[in-house]
Amino acid sequence: MDMATISTAVSSVKTAIDIAKTLKDSDDLFEKAEIKLQLAELISSLADAKMQIAEVQEELITSDKEKNELKEKLSLNENLIFERPYYVIKQNDNKNDGPFCQICYDNDNKFIRLHDRNINGAWNCPVCHQNFYDEDYDVEEAEKRAKTELDRKMDVIKSVY
């Protein structure tokens, strides 16, 4: 928070009080014009103080927001687990949220939800397009599918020639 803004606000209020005191003690010493001048200064001083206090208020709100974001980040860091090859976030009910892309988080601090690729344990990041394979990845099933796909393409080629 900006301490200079606060002390400027305080000194504006002090000036306003001083002017008010002068006016109060002036009896009829001041000419009407002089009183008007003093009042104008008083109003301007109070307006300055109002602006400076509003500035401090805004800074306090921003600082509060930053504090909360930091708290959230801290609690996130406590619950963020690297479960090779991706990140998951431990939830209160002990279930995990995710998985999230390790590359996108490590590079940009962004949580990008991985999409599953219609085969157990195979994932893809929609942002950096990296493929991930976890321990559930079924190599045999993947090879079977790849072979089926290859056979299908061969059939197409054979039917053409």
Ligand SMILES: [Zn+2]
């Ligand atoms: Zn990614």
